[in-house]
Amino acid sequence: xxxxxxxxxxxxxxxxxxxxxxxxxxxxxxxxxxxxxxxxxxxxxxxxxxxxxxxxxxxxxxxxxxxxxxxxxxxxxxxxxxxxxxxxxxxxxxxxxxxxxxxxxxxxxxxxxxxxxxxxxxxxxxxxxxxxxxxxxxxxxxxxxxxxxxxxxxxxxxxxxxxxxxxxxxxxxxxxxxxxxxxxxxxxxxxxxxxxxxxxxxxxxxxxxxxxxxxxxxxxxxxxxxxxxxxxxxxxxxxxxxxxxxxxxxxxxxxxxxxxxxxxxxxxxxxxxxxxxxxxxxxxxxxxxxxxxxxxxxxxxxxxxxxxxxxxxxxxxxxx
Amino acid sequence: xxxxxxxxxxxxxxxxxxxxxxxxxxxxxxxxxxxxxxxxxxxxxxxxxxxxxxxxxxxxxxxxxxxxxxxxxxxxxxxxxxxxxxxxxxxxxxxxxxxxxxxxxxxxxxxxxxxxxxxxxxxxxxxxxxxxxxxxxxxxxxxxxxxxxxxxxxxxxxxxxxxxxxxxxxxxxxxxxxxxxxxxxxxxxxxxxxxxxxxxxxxxxxxxxxxxxxxxxxxxxxxxxxxxxxxxxxxxxxxxxxxxxxxxxxxxxxxxxxxxxxxxxxxxxxxxxxxxxxxxxxxxxxxxxxxxxxxxxxxxxxxxxxxxxxxxxxxxxxxxxxxxxxxxxxxxxxxxxx
Numbered sequence: 001x002x003x004x005x006x007x008x009x010x011x012x013x014x015x016x017x018x019x020x021x022x023x024x025x026x027x028x029x030x031x032x033x034x035x036x037x038x039x040x041x042x043x044x045x046x047x048x049x050x051x052x053x054x055x056x057x058x059x060x061x062x063x064x065x066x067x068x069x070x071x072x073x074x075x076x077x078x079x080x081x082x083x084x085x086x087x088x089x090x091x092x093x094x095x096x097x098x099x100x101x102x103x104x105x106x107x108x109x110x111x112x113x114x115x116x117x118x119x120x121x122x123x124x125x126x127x128x129x130x131x132x133x134x135x136x137x138x139x140x141x142x143x144x145x146x147x148x149x150x151x152x153x154x155x156x157x158x159x160x161x162x163x164x165x166x167x168x169x170x171x172x173x174x175x176x177x178x179x180x181x182x183x184x185x186x187x188x189x190x191x192x193x194x195x196x197x198x199x200x201x202x203x204x205x206x207x208x209x210x211x212x213x214x215x216x217x218x219x220x221x222x223x224x225x226x227x228x229x230x231x232x233x234x235x236x237x238x239x240x241x242x243x244x245x246x247x248x249x250x251x252x253x254x255x256x257x258x259x260x261x262x263x264x265x266x267x268x269x270x271x272x273x274x275x276x277x278x279x280x281x282x283x284x285x286x287x288x289x290x291x292x293x294x295x296x297x298x299x300x301x302x303x304x305x306x307x308x309x310x311x312x313x314x315x316x317x318x319x320x
Numbered sequence: 321x322x323x324x325x326x327x328x329x330x331x332x333x334x335x336x337x338x339x340x341x342x343x344x345x346x347x348x349x350x351x352x353x354x355x356x357x358x359x360x361x362x363x364x365x366x367x368x369x370x371x372x373x374x375x376x377x378x379x380x381x382x383x384x385x386x387x388x389x390x391x392x393x394x395x396x397x398x399x400x401x402x403x404x405x406x407x408x409x410x411x412x413x414x415x416x417x418x419x420x421x422x423x424x425x426x427x428x429x430x431x432x433x434x435x436x437x438x439x440x441x442x443x444x445x446x447x448x449x450x451x452x453x454x455x456x457x458x459x460x461x462x463x464x465x466x467x468x469x470x471x472x473x474x475x476x477x478x479x480x481x482x483x484x485x486x487x488x489x490x491x492x493x494x495x496x497x498x499x500x501x502x503x504x505x506x507x508x509x510x511x512x513x514x515x516x517x518x519x520x521x522x523x524x525x526x527x528x529x530x531x532x533x534x535x536x537x538x539x540x541x542x543x544x545x546x547x548x549x550x551x552x553x554x555x556x557x558x559x560x561x562x563x564x565x566x567x568x569x570x571x572x573x574x575x576x577x578x579x580x581x582x583x584x585x586x587x588x589x590x591x592x593x594x595x596x597x598x599x600x601x602x603x604x605x606x607x608x609x610x611x612x613x614x615x616x617x618x619x620x621x622x623x624x625x626x627x628x629x630x631x632x633x634x635x636x637x638x639x640x641x642x643x644x645x646x647x648x649x650x651x652x653x654x655x656x657x658x
Contacts (some may be wrong), residue, residue, distance in 0.1 A: 218406070
């Protein structure tokens with residue numbers, strides 16, 4: 001286990017160095033450094049990044065890292081609110097599809113997930129706005145909370161903040177209604193991806209003889225899926241979950257821009273438009289690092305599940 | 321009364337209209353305490369028949385039957401979920417390749433605990449928990465002991481990949497017998513085992529049938545491995561049962577030419593192990609289900625085939641013999657030169 005941890009940290013370090021070299025190249029290109037020693041500049045750059053000092057934003061003249069935290073909280077809240085239900089729903093629908101493979105339930109789930117995954121996010125978001133926010137005017141479609149309520153920050157998560165300040169009052173409900181459309185449009189892609197992953201991994205396990213033997217004992221399907229199916233499919237499901245995260249993070253930029261959500265997505269698009277190199281650089285470093293860390297920790301989780309579920313992949317249970 | 325009574329069971333493979341009838345209107349009765357060997361070439365539909373008896377759901381396979389009675393209870397009238405449970409409680413099925421039938425990620429101990437009756441929650445909560453845990457592991461050891469495993473401590477604590485084929489087969493037997501089934505179905509239980517362990521497994525099955533009055537159905541494609549162990553034989557060819565009868569009758573006076581050809585391949589090994597003469601190999605090959613011959617399905621390979629064999633033979637059922645042939649062999653005709 002320590003060996004796996006070391007191997008993963010080595011991978012983490014390597015990816016981090018490559019990432020930093022790339023962003024340093026961007027840094028060199030965007031700032032005129034004259035004929036200074038590149039290695040020395042890199043060390044200085046590294047030092048600044050380790051202190052999380054990305055300079056000041058050209059637009060708002062505030063420190064970039066502070067701004068990132070503020071916008072990042074909004075994005076993280078949106079991502080979590082979209083991902084937790086979509087992971088759960090995708091998981092169960094995937095189990096259903098694997099259990100009823102090649103029957104109508106499976107083809108209904110699979111075909112509709114293919115259909116939903118081929119709808120572009122920016123398009124469905126605009127359709128939602130046109131139908132639900134403009135035509136019938138049920139749900140707000142702009143920002144995180146109505147301007148009538150104060151937006152003083154406590155944790156940065158608006159639902160938590162309003163809850164802490166007013167309890168289950170108007171402001172909380174208002175924030176909640178602001179969540180509906182962005183979460184809806186953001187959760188489509190991760191759900192379909194999760195369905196695909198769970199269905200394929202679980203189905204290949206459900207073909208095995210020990211599953212058929214379990215079925216022949218007359219046990220219920222969900223018990224068999226829980227006891228034997230998921231136990232054997234878990235490592236491959238966990239290892240593929242990275243793509244769900246990836247999908248969410250890429251589509252959240254689009255969703256934030258469509259719904260004018262004050263998160264990292266709108267922030268970075270605004271910065272690119274106005275040529276704010278410090279912000280772009282900070283974004284590249286921080287989001288890149290987040291991705292590397294998440295991906296590698298997911299792989300680590302998959303390895304851990306191999307160990308703790310006693311998979312034949314581990315050395316001990318191979319025939320001696 | 322027969323323990324399991326199946327009439328005209330058919331299995332169709334494939335989607336919708338293109339489905340092929342692989343198992344064709346098979347009737348089967350299984351009696352308490354008897355060992356029935358189902359012999360046939362590979363591809364004759366034996367395994368499909370067993371899966372149909374277990375009513376295992378599989379893609380692209382549909383079953384139909386006129387009668388399906390388990391111990392007098394008509395299972396065709398029961399909703400499928402309940403039916404699956406009743407079948408699972410009363411019939412145990414051991415599939416081919418026992419190692420594949422054990423979950424590779426669980427210790428044998430946990431897989432045996434899984435099939436044993438559950439400890440009720442109030443026992444788990446109470447101080448008696450440890451006591452019940454101990455009896456549970458004792459029961460598991462006893463189960464393994466009954467299926468001929470002596471070093472159960474090692475076996476219980478190991479994973480399927482660490483065990484040999486015969487150990488896996490015995491564990492599967494222990495698991496199958498844990499629920500005290502009325503009927504035990506085995507799909508080629510001895511095919512991958514060497515002679516000594518083959519005999520051990522067969523002896524265990526024999527003890528199951530004789531002591532516990534379990535009905536045992538064994539599938540095999542090799543008559544020689546089971547001929548002195550089964551009480552009854554049923555021979556399958558191209559999805560039909562071609563002959564059925566008790567051991568003495570079948571081995572001495574087979575009626576169907578296919579049965580005779582299988583038995584002859586055993587008899588030609590003389591007493592001193594030398595071939596008596598040229599072994600009468602059955603020429604030709606098993607027919608394809610997509611283009612099944614008209615009339616008798618064995619006709620193309622049968623030396624006795626005449627013109628009448630273009631008509632499909634009915635199952636002829638008399639007091640102690642059942643066969644499906646227009647020109648059955650006479651008594652003692654097995655030893656005649658053809």
